[in-house]
Amino acid sequence: MRLDDQICFSLATASRSVAALYRPLLDQAGLTQPQYMVMLALWERSPATIKEIAAAVQLDHGTLTPLLKRLEAAGHIVRRRRADDERSVEVDLTSQGRALRQRVETIPDRITQALPLTPEENRHLRELLAKLGGEPA
Template identity: 55%
Template sequence: MDSTENGTEQGFSLLLDDQLCFALYAASRAVTNRYRPLLEALGLTYPQYLVMLVLWEHDTVPIKDIGAALQLDYGTLTPLIKRLESAGLVRRERRPDDERTVLVTLTGQGQELRERARTVPTDIGDAMGLSPAQFDQARRLLRLVTANVSASG
């Protein structure tokens, strides 16, 4: 049997189970699906949760910095923040010394939600079933993949 018959050519395979991209996709879907009920109890979608994580870390952040942290463009981010604002979790305001800069600030309700969300990382970590060392290794490898693929063009 030559290499094209078993799905490999020059060491690369076209078999689905051999694809790293599919393993990443399947893992991402599984993790995001596990988040869903936890975040529904908080009244958040997964992208809204990511925005809140940035705000819980910094309290007030320019919208462009939130976009940079989450690798989201302004057109995607603005509706997310507007929905969080409608829910009373954040407030948007223009920076007094630079009208072009929109600051996003947690409200009291947004700060209170942080306390209710404290168990989410633990619940997700438990669902992953990784040791602390495996968790750190997986995170490092995924960050490396992201950086390498982003740098490649």
């Protein structure tokens, strides 16, 4: 049994490599990678409940809540109780949060260009990762 033969090792090292590509780009925008994922979910659908965001980014409430607090402190989002259900908290983008999208919109292309993959390999990798993650390909 060798370390290099373990899929967990390959996934972990690949994840660190990709995160290292994202980090300087996200630092310029003042975001961490988990915050970026939350913002991506909100740019797709806002307002959204915390439960909906947690499902979209596959984070539990305990991990998501501090991320939301930091995004709110930075002025990117607002959280408020829903009028029709006081138990539910809704998250909405601020104008600053909507404007942030323009600052980071080139990141996906820049990451794709930095990866040592052909477009076909990139597509195939995403399909395989979606399959491993239990998502429909």
